[in-house]
Amino acid sequence: MADHRIEISGLSAFYGAFRAVEDVNLTIEPGSITAFIGPSGCGKSTVLRSLNRMHETIPGARTEGKVLLGDQDIYDRSVDPVAVRRAIGMVFQRANPFPTMSIYDNVASGLRLNGVTKRGVLDEVVETSLRSANLWNEVSGRLGSPGAGLSGGQQQRLCIARAIAVKPQVLLMDEPCSALDPISTLAIEDLMIQLKTSYTIVIVTHNMQQAARVSDNTAFFTVEGLGTSGRLVETGPTRRIFESPSVKRTEEYIAGRFG
Amino acid sequence: MSESTGLGAVALLSRRRVVDQVLTVTLSVVMAGTLALLLWVLGYVGVEGLKYLGPEFLTQTPPGNAADAGGGFLNGIIGSTIMVGIATVIAVPIGVGTAIYVQEYAGPGAGTARFLTDVLVGIPSIVTGAFVYAIWVVHFGFSGIAGGLALGLVMTPLIVRTSEEMLRLVSRDLREASLAMGIGRARTIVSVVLPTASSGLITGVMLAVARAMGETAPLLLTALGNDLFIETNPTKRMSSLSLQIFGNAITGYRTAQARAWAGALTLIALVLIFTLIARLVGRRSAIAGR
Incomplete structure (x- = not known):
């Protein structure tokens, strides 16, 4: 499933007239976990949200440049952003299950709202998605109860199940563990490592230990000051970035000297 | 130290x-x-x-002579229900639709729409009645439909305002969660935003209904009132509870005033009953959506 690489070239992202990120060039390998790290305001979340065209849903926000999924530019005029988001799923910082829906309906929502109504199909997708998200054993007996009644960590896994239920090729995760306790965080990290065989994963994280633990490749972003554009400083295999970064700025950040 | x-x-x-x-x-x-x-x-x-509310009050029309005792406001209860019903059918789609446009799409004219809504909320309802009199009653005569139109004009801006407020309360996280799954914007609004806001939307609509139930001034100029018999045809002039309370309270006869008090209590009870029904329906549809 995850057989397409993502090639970002010359990507800039704007909020109104403000250029939040400038000229990002980066290749994301299929079937791997890529971590975006960097200080607050460096634009790593903005770049992430540009990968499935969620950035432009904010009023006044727009992008420039190309993002190729395989050989298709997702910003091509002929491409429907809704189709892009179906192929590139997303998990957010705060778990956001639909409060009016049960656990079952949360997972089924993506298919159902896209027109799938067959009970058998839905049942199967709900079960496999919840199993993939390591949540099935905890909730299989109460699929009809509200999704919002789960613990924080379970809610986040529910959101992962909901995201993979529509069978995307890529899973974008925007600080998925920042609101979770260490045990729930570990559960999500284990899950990510299991999922990377089927999905290309890109994760934004403030937690450098997390980036070191789970990711294959790391991209380091930074920003010089308020009102300036964030940029990609360097990228490479996680081990190399953490052990022998080629740019001084990266080394300082990883050593905890700023950010 | x-x-x-x-x-x-x-x-x-x-x-x-x-x-x-x-x-x-x-x-x-x-x-x-x-x-x-x-x-x-x-x-x-x-x-x-x-003191007077009872089976007789709820099943009869007022006596021909206001000074007489007995009789009831059944025609007014029916008239109020029909006219507020017409008003609700007009005001809910327009009101909620406008709120969705202003809040969710914020397209061209959204700011103007918001401003005009605020202006409309402030218009005295007698003016609304006079407006409907001029554009409708002059051509087609007094009728329940005209009354419903006037009440609908009173309700619409109220519904726009409360609905907008309720839609704003739905967190952006939920909209993003839906959009990020490749669900279109319209579908997101219908299947995620509206259900999440439903109880608030219903409360807003019921507040507008309660307001319309009590409106008297616009009906004087549009539905006119009719205490001779029970009228269920909205193309004819009709009575309403509010008109009957007004008409009976100002007579000075103790008998008529007793009816007016019973009518006032009935009005409060009706609003309460409608609110409860709306809550139940809202809850059921939320469950059915699961």
């Missing part, structure tokens, strides 16, 4: 405690006063209304 620091802290604490006590008592008194006023109104209407 540690002793003096301790004493200072205690003094500060006790001063804060006094302020806290004073404010707590003040606010409790204000709250109790508001509650007492509300209970007084309800209690007074209840006591006066129950």
